[in-house]
Amino acid sequence: MAGFASHFAIDAIPHWDYSLRSPPFGKGADHPHLKLSRALLFDLVSIGVDACAGIALAIWLFATPASAPAIALGAMAAILPDPLQFVHSVCPQEPLITLQRFHERIHSKRKLAWKLGVSSQIAFAAVVSIFASAVR
Numbered sequence: 001m002a003g004f005a006s007h008f009a010i011d012a013i014p015h016w017d018y019s020l021r022s023p024p025f026g027k028g029a030d031h032p033h034l035k036l037s038r039a040l041l042f043d044l045v046s047i048g049v050d051a052c053a054g055i056a057l058a059i060w061l062f063a064t065p066a067s068a069p070a071i072a073l074g075a076m077a078a079i080l081p082d083p084l085q086f087v088h089s090v091c092p093q094e095p096l097i098t099l100q101r102f103h104e105r106i107h108s109k110r111k112l113a114w115k116l117g118v119s120s121q122i123a124f125a126a127v128v129s130i131f132a133s134a135v136r
């Protein structure tokens, strides 16, 4: 639950997001029809690589052999709100409607340029990992 909630706290901080190319993800995301296209495949691969990298990074930074499964589950829960946006776009039903509304409301409206966004995200991850190792 803490992992899932952390997604929204972190989304509230101005950051950089890469753009998605296909209608279910990008502009006009209310589209309930999935159309297989090169853009959709590119987005799915990008999102998959991003998710795997995030989970691997969380395990590398925070896990011990005993805690690795719990860290992996926490990282997956922290990522989950974004794939749920996709599920909402193809199946706009409750509770996804309320979750989507909350997600859009809490997400920072300020988008950082990629250099500032990536460097601030690295700095944020470094501060969190230093804090976590100090607490351990």
Ligand SMILES: [Zn+2]
Pocket: 007, 011, 081, 082, 103, 107
């Ligand atoms: Zn999000």
